[in-house]
Amino acid sequence: MTVSAAQPSHASLARPHPAPEPCALPHPHITGRAGISGFPSPAEDYAGRTLDLNERLIKRPAATFFMTVAGDSMEGFGIYEGDTLVVDRSIDARPGHIVVALVEGEVVVKRYELIGQRPYLSSGNALYPPVAIFDLECQVWGVVRSVIHEYAV
Amino acid sequence: MNTPMIGLVDCNNFYASCERVFDPRLEGRPVGVMSNNDGCVIARSNELKALGVEMGTPAFQLQPLVREGRIHLLSSNYELYGDMSARVREVLEEYSAGVEPYSIDEMFVRFDGFDRNSMLTLSRTLHRNVRKFTGIPVCVGVAPTRTLAKLANRAAKKRPEFGGVCVLEPDEVGTQRLLADTPLGDVWGVGRRLVERLALQGLHTAWDLRCADPRAIGQRYSVVLERTARELQGTPCFEMNDADDARQRIMTSRSFGRMTGDLNELRDAIRQHAQRSAEKLRHQGSLTRAVLVFLKSNRHRPDLPQYSPSTIVELPAPTNDSREILAAAQQALEHIYLRGYRFMKAGVMLLDLIDQPREQLSLLDDEADIARRERSQQLMATLDAMNQKMGRGTVRLGVARPDAAWQLRCAHRSARYTTNWQELKRLR
Numbered sequence: 001m002t003v004s005a006a007q008p009s010h011a012s013l014a015r016p017h018p019a020p021e022p023c024a025l026p027h028p029h030i031t032g033r034a035g036i037s038g039f040p041s042p043a044e045d046y047a048g049r050t051l052d053l054n055e056r057l058i059k060r061p062a063a064t065f066f067m068t069v070a071g072d073s074m075e076g077f078g079i080y081e082g083d084t085l086v087v088d089r090s091i092d093a094r095p096g097h098i099v100v101a102l103v104e105g106e107v108v109v110k111r112y113e114l115i116g117q118r119p120y121l122s123s124g125n126a127l128y129p130p131v132a133i134f135d136l137e138c139q140v141w142g143v144v145r146s147v148i149h150e151y152a153v
Numbered sequence: 154m155n156t157p158m159i160g161l162v163d164c165n166n167f168y169a170s171c172e173r174v175f176d177p178r179l180e181g182r183p184v185g186v187m188s189n190n191d192g193c194v195i196a197r198s199n200e201l202k203a204l205g206v207e208m209g210t211p212a213f214q215l216q217p218l219v220r221e222g223r224i225h226l227l228s229s230n231y232e233l234y235g236d237m238s239a240r241v242r243e244v245l246e247e248y249s250a251g252v253e254p255y256s257i258d259e260m261f262v263r264f265d266g267f268d269r270n271s272m273l274t275l276s277r278t279l280h281r282n283v284r285k286f287t288g289i290p291v292c293v294g295v296a297p298t299r300t301l302a303k304l305a306n307r308a309a310k311k312r313p314e315f316g317g318v319c320v321l322e323p324d325e326v327g328t329q330r331l332l333a334d335t336p337l338g339d340v341w342g343v344g345r346r347l348v349e350r351l352a353l354q355g356l357h358t359a360w361d362l363r364c365a366d367p368r369a370i371g372q373r374y375s376v377v378l379e380r381t382a383r384e385l386q387g388t389p390c391f392e393m394n395d396a397d398d399a400r401q402r403i404m405t406s407r408s409f410g411r412m413t414g415d416l417n418e419l420r421d422a423i424r425q426h427a428q429r430s431a432e433k434l435r436h437q438g439s440l441t442r443a444v445l446v447f448l449k450s451n452r453h454r455p456d457l458p459q460y461s462p463s464t465i466v467e468l469p470a471p472t473n474d475s476r477e478i479l480a481a482a483q484q485a486l487e488h489i490y491l492r493g494y495r496f497m498k499a500g501v502m503l504l505d506l507i508d509q510p511r512e513q514l515s516l517l518d519d520e521a522d523i524a525r526r527e528r529s530q531q532l533m534a535t536l537d538a539m540n541q542k543m544g545r546g547t548v549r550l551g552v553a554r555p556d557a558a559w560q561l562r563c564a565h566r567s568a569r570y571t572t573n574w575q576e577l578k579r580l581r
Binding site (some may be wrong): 060061062063065066067068069070073084085089090100102105106108109111130139141 | 178285286287288574579580581
């Protein structure tokens with residue numbers, strides 16, 4: 001990931017959004033195909049210029065926010081402490097989505113599920129049972145489109 | 154002929170709303186945003202207004218309420234506000250190529266080529282989507298002229314039955330009722346002194362002015378007021394920069410003769426705009442707290458890479474000194490400039506204006522500060538006098554190197570959720 005360094009001397013300045021960093025590295029040009037069905041890879045749309053992860057992960061910049069995961073409640077879904085969530089507010093949440101939700105004043109990341117026709121927010125950790133949301137004050141803040149897990153290298 | 158409509162999208166309690174997007178506990182609570190160094194209230198949620206807290210209230214007076222947990226006071230977080238403002242603009246640009254930011258929280262949207270009958274549906278879509286996509290609640294006012302759009306917006310905000318959206322057709326009965334209920338002081342660009350003079354002639358409401366003969370108004374008062382009268386009748390007369398609501402913000406911007414990506418040319422343009430804005434600021438006796446700089450690439454050239462950034466630099470204290478404003482503007486430009494893009498337009502906006510107090514009352518000021526301020530005022534007065542006598546641009550300031558990083562006191566600033574990797578919202 002290209003992460004622009006924070007600039008302490010410009011502490012009162014906002015990063016432009018989005019900020020495409022100029023990148024002059026010659027990347028290997030891969031024209032892959034997704035599976036064997038012959039569907040063209042979405043990456044082919046960008047053939048001819050350097051691939052841009054922003055383009056791949058962010059469908060609607062104005063509605064996309066990054067958030068950081070704390071704790072182990074979502075490990076069962078492959079979401080770990082310190083991971084970066086790409087959250088898109090423009091999507092309507094459907095069962096099965098990983099969502100950012102407001103539950104009684106707290107902001108949480110959970111999986112939105114129907115259990116016996118009733119809506120629940122489930123954790124990916126047996127220690128935390130699903131929370132029924134039909135009698136809670138609860139609101140979906142946004143839908144998680146992807147999770148970025150960075151390894152220590 | 155189907156005159157195109159124009160919309161005014163105004164964010165509700167913008168600074169407080171930005172804070173609420175990331176801190177839901179602030180929802181429904183009295184929230185105030187403070188200026189960082191001089192410590193007074195510069196933005197309020199409706200709940201704080203209802204408690205009778207005025208703009209400009211010194212923060213220390215509110216400390217008892219803060220300690221009791223009855224209100225929330227936050228330091229201003231201009232990085233967040235600037236980013237959220239850009240997001241609101243971006244959502245609107247999905248619907249119109251003619252989005253013109255009027256201040257950090259207000260944008261005009263031109264609906265050229267849209268069917269007039271579809272305006273209500275479209276406005277409701279904008280209203281819903283800006284809220285959904287960005288989290289910022291807005292009101293939408295739509296009408297054939299900017300003056301009417303302003304009034305429509307005000308109605309959308311004040312009257313719950315409109316649901317945040319109001320479309321005004323000039324000749325409808327409802328419009329007449331609304332104009333008759335609007336005192337002239339609430340009409341765009343009609344100042345206090347003018348209101349008094351008009352009252353002597355029996356003109357009290359927007360409807361009175363609309364029914365007056367515009368030419369007679371023009372002869373008796375001013376060309377601007379004549380245009381206002383015509384705009385109330387539904388004939389567009391104002392362009393973006395004509396009627397400045399200069400009490401709230403000052404903007405200077407211009408399109409380049411030809412597109413440019415040259416940093417030196419951009420510096421020069423920003424320098425001119427900043428200096429001109431500072432002149433306007435002093436002319437009306439105000440001080441500014443923050444400087445916004447924006448660049449625009451050409452949206453009508455989809456073959457070129459698009460990049461229309463903006464950013465805000467907060468000033469250490471309210472000022473009208475060209476040198477400080479210029480330094481802040483240049484700092485902002487250096488920060489957003491990227492090579493490889495060509496820009497069509499550049500501009501400078503001064504935000505969060507206050508009236509220049511007769512005497513500065515700051516506990517932090519020592520004698521050196523006071524002396525420096527007096528020197529600054531003399532210098533600026535001389536500068537303005539010379540430029541007035543000998544033509545604008547006679548005396549110009551060079552490009553100042555930005556000072557060392559200003560140390561702002563911002564103990565209660567929320568995280569820079571959208572502009573700093575280290576400060577992202579953390580979730581369990």
